[in-house]
Amino acid sequence: MKHFLRMFIQVCLYFYCKCLWRCLKFVVRKLTGRCELQRICYNTKPGAARTMKIEASLKGSKSKRLQTSVSVHPDAIEKTIDDIMELKKINPDINPQLGVSLQACLLQIVGYRNLIVEVEKLRREPYDSENLQHEEMLLKLWKCLKPNSPLKARISKQWCEIGFQGDDPKTDFRGMGLLGLYNLVYFAEWDTEVAQQVLSDSLHPKYSQFSKVEWEKKKFDKAIGYSFAIVGINVTDLAYNLLVSGALKTHFYNVAPEAPTLTHFQQTFCYLMHEFHKFWIEEDPLDIMEFNRVREKFHKRILKQLQNPEMALCPHFAASESLINM
């Protein structure tokens, strides 16, 4: 009986999605004199809620022009807006604000898509020890995190001190490629104090809780905390999944008044690293073996936060921030 009911509900939903919803939209347009896009712009204040509704409306439209407007090139946005206004028979002189609002929303929508493409490109690029730029970035990471301790050799056990798994960090970048390295370097370079604090804590987070004898015994056991670099790469993985699945739309549409860029993504990474560190200490797991469990719990928490359309994870971006040249 339960199965039958579920099936019945899904059949009803299907018919609603296909036929009723369009009839409803037609009726409302006749009643209010405004098309859906106008209703959204007038009734919702600027922010993620408005942009996401516009995006859903454009994607679900029966007109091909509207459907494809979400994936145009940023330079073609103005022309696209003109086309949309013409298609919906909206007079730009009577509704000047509409064009501006639509343009802002479309810029964010298109920017998010392009950011996904850019991030994917970086992720697919593997770390190459023959590439001087990659090597320089890796050495910069060391210098920012450990300014007082010079690196003795490119391949050395010292890398474990900042949380890499072996004596050559190259192998740890698998999966996230250059994206992992870029994020770590951004964190270490622009949020240096926080990064160094997180690194230091990760090596011995429970220092205050042990007696001197116990501490001496556990001090050289590196698994007492977690590996900074590996966790960083895992957090990049988390951020990447959030971006690609669209969960970060709420955050970016709220904090980036123009198109979201790579810098915004890296700043989000810094925030996630810091939050994860605080979460790890709060959870107080036995040791690094519980990492995946804690990571999953953290992921669920962030997803829940992002479901609120007013949410902005870290609202500290300047409106126009030029891309840092790496």
Add this chain to the structure above:
Amino acid sequence: EWYCFCVLILIGIDEPSSTFRRKTIFTHLKCFRALCCKGPPPPRPEYDLVCIGLTGSGKTSLLSQLCSESPENIVSTTGFSIKAVPFQNAILNVKELGGADNIRKYWSRYYQGSQGVIFVLDSASSEDDLETARNELHSALQHPQLCTLPFLILANHQDKPAARSVQEIKKYFELEPLARGKRWILKPCSLDDMEAVKDSFSLLINLLEERDFEPSRM
């Protein structure tokens, strides 16, 4: 009956998002089956396994691909994770442990309750790494909680030019003398030939099933 079935599949296919689509089709199939009183399929036996090996040997990638997930964005495993890997005649609940130097000492904590071991090694690794892998395998073979269990040893990364053959690995790891009397399978594998990997796992499942029947033989 068939007409209803087709309508249901069509509705399922119409959904915009692909994961939702999969779930919808699956729900419809279940409902349809329940409606036609066919009932759910008989449950498959489940076995608890532990998967170990050095970092970079390919444990996470192999298990992900066996679960039909993409091995593209797999990052280094730190800590441990559990995966339920489905096969035609069994479900393997695999505890996969990270292989970094600093966490290998914690492997033994997860041995309890295991019914089998999967050891993955990189056939194309350096001499030093291969020696470390050998030591780890020997410790596992002699560990009190694992010494009676069947071992599946996968010589991974066979697609790399520097990969050593199965004969070389068998000789280097001294498997014949050391693992005498124990049940073990050594197979070459690589991510681009998943059929061979599935066959190797089928052999392991046979060993596990044999074990199941043993007590009743007495």
